[in-house]
Amino acid sequence: MSEASLPLAPSEGRSTVRQLMTTPTSAVAIVILAVLVAFAVFAPWIAPFDPSKAAAGPRLGAPTAEHLFGTDLHGRDVFSRVVWGARYSLPVGLCTLLLGLLAGGALGVLLGYMGGRLDAVGARIVDVLLGFPAIVMAILVVSVLGVGLVKVVIAVAIADIPKFARVIRGATIVAKQNLFVDSAVAMGAGPARIMLLHVFPTILPTVILLGTLNLGGAILSTATLSFLGLGTQPPTPEWGTMLNDGRDYIRYAPWMMIAPGMALFLAIISVNLIGDRLSEIMDPRAKGRM
């Protein structure tokens, strides 16, 4: 576990970005991520074809100058679909992460701050859930909620709650030992106010780091569920769904799965590289990831 709970002074914020940019690996990662985000934002202008337009080219056509990544079973342009896919895969991963972070963070702060019997029982349950494979848990939640994009976001977020709750609980236990928390108690502030206005700002750097380190995982998990047929449904050009489309044509049209898979891999590794570097910058003792 990383102990990256060192509070960042406001002036350090800019130098963090500079440090990220001056490290070759994280600089490359930022550029790759920026390209993918540009795909998501400017998809209609970047993509040469309508992503769902059938017969934009030959069926299962190999890559050509016109169709950079080839065409799929319905003759749709794979490059256009990958570009549009960024619009689905990236925000879906981000929403999942934020939702999980919010729920897990709230639980973690509550357990850590309140302590006592609530924490004893809560932390035990979190520990048990933590070891349960997250992807299996997400699949189970989908079995209850049903198949679909929004449901997958909720499912993966729920499956991630224990992970976030555990780290944030630890950070909260450290944060509540600050003198300003004692003085707030002495001044008569209630637990809710202290958690929100005193504890939360103190642990914010930990939350940001935790989020960055887990964004790649969130993108991966949601894409995995879509790949398994439990998330976004065809013909949505989401990367996981596209990979599922391509699996039956590995032999005849490998480009159908190579391009979206590569996009997914680049998104995840760039986010992970940034998270890794960020954790080194914020906590030089913790070299390597939690």
Add this chain to the structure above:
Amino acid sequence: MTYFVRRVVALIPILFLTWTAVFIVFELIPGDPVNLMLAGVPASEEVIANERARLGLDKPVLERYVTFLGRAAVGDLGESFRTRAPVTEMILAQVGPTLQLAAAGLLVGLTVGLFLGVLAGLRPNTWIDTACTFSALAGSSLPSFWTGMVLIYIFGSMLGWVPIVGTGLDALILPAIVTGLFIAGDFARLVRSSIIDASRQDYIRTARAKGLPPIKIIGKHALRNALIPPVTMLGIQLSNLMGGAVVTENVFARPGLGTMLVDAVLNKDMPLVQALVVYTTAAYLIINLLVDVVYGLIDPRIRHARAAGT
């Protein structure tokens, strides 16, 4: 031994809690089980009522809850909506392939992870370290379903070295690599930081000062201590393996528990899903208990602390 007994006893409330949670969750699922079972096939009121009585659905919730706990404890969790076969038998039939995959994946994952981790840990902050750390990160960033497809394309389709489907050992190679990569990255990171920590210890300096050959210092002094933290993480790795098996089995169209789970969810075969959860939690808890016990056997300090009851 008392430690072991204590731990086994401690399992009971946890199993009770999880199974209660499972029961509540499955009670909350919208839709009548019999309707789900019929899947749109028209049936008379009488048939539906009979079926409800047969499944015990007409009993009050509390009674069903007690029945469920009792049946879960003896491994009788009803029958599949699809096949009408007892779910426990269906699951037992699929355990073998998944265990085989998990074992092979663990072997690949530990070997690759250990190799990368030791290599990086012995030469921290050199290009070797950077290369190993980057490979580990790339490994844990690879979507395993994609890696699987790419491997199928290269080694199955293009080169034709291994069969893509099948039950033989050669058909296990690619799935094992994919499942192994799932855990190799995390494991390599752990080993690396553990080795760096261990090589800063005084006894390593002593061993160096004595003029021991590096191979002996690493093998006998550094590794042995450095491996303790990664071994404790084995429990978590096993859960990762189980998660990896779901995806890998799907990609390679292998039979097993993962395939079964995904199919059961897609078919809304609730008794099967429920039984899979009940058994997975039990298996997971037992495996973790065993890992903890083994850990005590490896490290005498922990064994003694446990005997003292702390």
